[in-house]
Amino acid sequence: MEEGCSTPVGTRRSFFVKATMLISSIIGFSLAVPIVGYMVSPALKRQPKGWISVAKIEDIPANEPTVLDYSMTVKDGWQNSQSTKGIWAVKRDDGQIRVYSPICPHLGCGYRWENQDRLFKCPCHGSVYDMEGTVKAGPAPRPLDTLPSKVENGNLLVMYQEFKSGLPEKVEL
Ligand code: FES
Structure with a gap:
């Protein structure tokens, strides 16, 4: 070379x-x-939303928060599966019903009704709500999230929704 x-x-x-x-x-x-x-x-x-009948209103006791099963079909890609959420219904003396999401608005834990204190309590960080959903204690930034509900032919119909946690206002996911 x-x-x-x-x-x-x-x-x-x-x-x-x-x-x-x-x-x-x-x-x-x-x-x-x-x-x-x-x-x-x-x-x-996103799944199409729909009204689902969760209970007969006569079966919901007045002034006793009641957990009801909201069962829906979830489309996961090409598969359908059943999903059940335990939502809270509160019937007032005048028959008005409020339905709450089962998810704590603070950071998304499940909460429960404590009958002796007449309060909803979240075990994760100690948020406390009254029967109206108002925050009584703890870090929750907003009241319990209500779900759309209506009564038809004696049945309580609910539309399930989820909201972003940790915000002072309700923002749907
Ligand atoms: S998630 Fe309920 S108090 Fe934090």
């Missing part, structure tokens, strides 16, 4: 190999994104 005429063949070859790999990766990625999006999108779609 003449001095001064050497060709950096290895360097040029490795450049083309790397460039080819980069271009192939870009093409592969640009094809993969829409395919993955198409496959995953059913799982990410």
Whole structure:
């Protein structure tokens, strides 16, 4: 080989190999994104909301917070499964009913009704609410979250929703 005429063949070859790999990766990625999006999108779609009958109103005692099963079909991608939430219903003396989400608005724990104190209490950080859902103690930033409800033909119908925790206002997820 003449001095001064050497060709950096290895360097040029490795450049083309790397460039080819980069271009192939870009093409592969640009094809993969829409395919993955198409496959995953059913799982990410929000569930349609609907009214579900949870109890006969005559079966809900007045002034005794009552936990009711809200059973719904959850579409998880291409599979349907049953999910049950324990929602709280409070019937007043005048027959008005309020329904509360079972999720504490502080950081999302489940709370319970303590009958001897006549208060809802959350075991996680000590938030306390009265029967109206008003915060009486603890770090909860807002009252208990009410769920849309209505009475039809003697049945209590509820629409389940979830809200962001830790905020002073109700923001639906
Ligand atoms: S999650 Fe209920 S008090 Fe913190």
